[in-house]
Amino acid sequence: MNNATLIHIGRFIGFLIFQVFILKRLSIGWEGPVFFNFILYPLFIILLPLRTPRVVVLSAAFAMGLLVDMSYDSLGVHAGASVLTAYIRSWVLGWLEPRDGYNVNHSPNKARMGAPWFFRYASLMMVLHLLFYYSLDAFSPVFFVDILLKTLYSFPLSMIFVIIVTYIFDPET
Amino acid sequence: MRGLLQLFAAYGGFLAFVLLEAVSLVLIVQYNHRQKEIFSNSWGLLSAAAERQVDKATEYWGLKARVLELQARNIKLMEERDNARFSTAVFRDSMQVDSLAPMFTFIGANVVSNSIVSTNNSLRLNRGEIHGIKPHMGVIGSDEGIVGIVRETTNHYCRVMSVLHSQTRIKAALRGSGYFGTLTWNGSDPLRMQLEAIPKHAELAVGDTVQTSGYSQVFPKGILIGRVESARIEPGENFYTISVRLFNDLSKVEYVYVVNNLMREEHEELDQAGNE
Known part of the structure; x- marks a missing residue:
């Protein structure tokens, strides 16, 4: 077990604790789509190294989602959304591939890939994750408009924390 | 693995x-x-x-x-009708002893091929010898009308000479008045046949119903065939020239019944005795 793996395991725990003990308390909801919901834990999936096997990405995302679900009392909803996000990650990466390709030993983070690229990547992943999450939460295409509105409200709130965390830690692995 | x-x-x-x-x-x-x-x-x-x-x-x-199932039920009803049974009613000791013996039975069949375009048309049915079909049996439509007469049979199929055939001679009668004649086909219109040999003294009106006479042993009496469409007497003729509009459309016949006359052998015996 090398250093990078330990860092990512530590990050897993860190994001989990931050999401469950701090961001969950900041979330305030009213009836309807107006809903302060801060979702940060997908950043863990976003930052996983490029060479991580797909099965590992999926399993880690599932574990993260399941643990978040346990505190949010919505067993399966975050897990399902995380697995979808993890699965879609390689396609998003393929989409945003720079002209000279990726260095597979790197992680897709701001320090390695630059701020414009990273925030484009992170915001795309966050939008997709929120869309998946609210879809599974509503669980019916009937609430299509609600799903979109909730995604729209939560996205900037969550992105604030993504940006803050990225600029505070700015990790290289 | x-x-x-x-x-x-x-x-x-x-x-x-x-x-x-x-x-x-x-x-x-x-x-x-x-x-x-x-x-x-x-x-x-x-x-x-x-x-x-x-x-x-x-x-x-x-x-x-x-x-x-419906075919079987229809056959049962058709066999119940008077024209399908032989009445043995006689007066005996000033009492009418009435009983009906079965005379006609029916076998349901599907048309597997059909033609109407030639002057000598035939049909093929999916019933044959193993189902009890024999040559010279009549074939009637599932609702109204007559279809033809069985000519050849094999184990599973039979070939039926359609009434739309230049050699068709079917004994038909006017319902009500009872005048009988012979139904033929002139080879042109599959919806119309010609009734011949109705004497010119017969009372006749356009719209009269034509039915089987029951004089041949092929069809039971009273099977509806068609309606008189036009009737005229050519100068110098003693018989009407009648055009009959058929009730059934032979160009789309699908389900038919084959008529089995249980007393056919007796008639054949009589014919033979007469010939000797």
Whole structure:
């Protein structure tokens, strides 16, 4: 077990604790789509190294989602959304591939890939994750408009924390 | 086992995704009240719709059996009618002893091929010797009208000379007045036949019904054939020239009954005795 793996395991725990003990308390909801919901834990999936096997990405995302679900009392909803996000990650990466390709030993983070690229990547992943999450939460295409509105409200709130965390830690692995 | 490993190596990501997503969905439906309600509601709608479709399909599959069942029931009713039975009513000791013996039975059949375009048309039915079909049996339509007379039979099929045939001679009578003549076909219109040999003193009106006379042993008496469409007497002739509009359309006949006369042999014996 090398250093990078330990860092990512530590990050897993860190994001989990931050999401469950701090961001969950900041979330305030009213009836309807107006809903302060801060979702940060997908950043863990976003930052996983490029060479991580797909099965590992999926399993880690599932574990993260399941643990978040346990505190949010919505067993399966975050897990399902995380697995979808993890699965879609390689396609998003393929989409945003720079002209000279990726260095597979790197992680897709701001320090390695630059701020414009990273925030484009992170915001795309966050939008997709929120869309998946609210879809599974509503669980019916009937609430299509609600799903979109909730995604729209939560996205900037969550992105604030993504940006803050990225600029505070700015990790290289 | 090796193949399985190779499969997992190639599609491992996808398989893991499907597995984990399925687990998540099961958890969502199991442990979340609202999603559970939505799921069971949608599932109920879906299964009801699926069941309806299955019902529709099986109904269609059941149609064949229904047709046979209805054919059997129709045959039973047709055999109950007076024209299909032989009345042995006689006065004996000033009492009418009445009993009816079966005279005609019917065999349901499907038309497997048909033609109407030549002057000598024939049909093929999916019933043959093993079903009791013999040459010279009559064939009538499933609702009204006559279709033809069996000519050749094999084990499973028979060939029927259509009434739309230049050699057709069917003994037909006017319903009501009872004047009888011979029905022929002139080879032009599959909906019209010609009734010949109705004497010119017969009372006749356009619209009169033409039925089988029952004088031949091929068809029971009183099978409806058609309606008089036009009738005239050519100068110097003693018989009407009558055009009969058929009740049945032989160009789309599908289900038919073959008429089996149980007393045919007696008639044949009489014919032979007369010839000697």
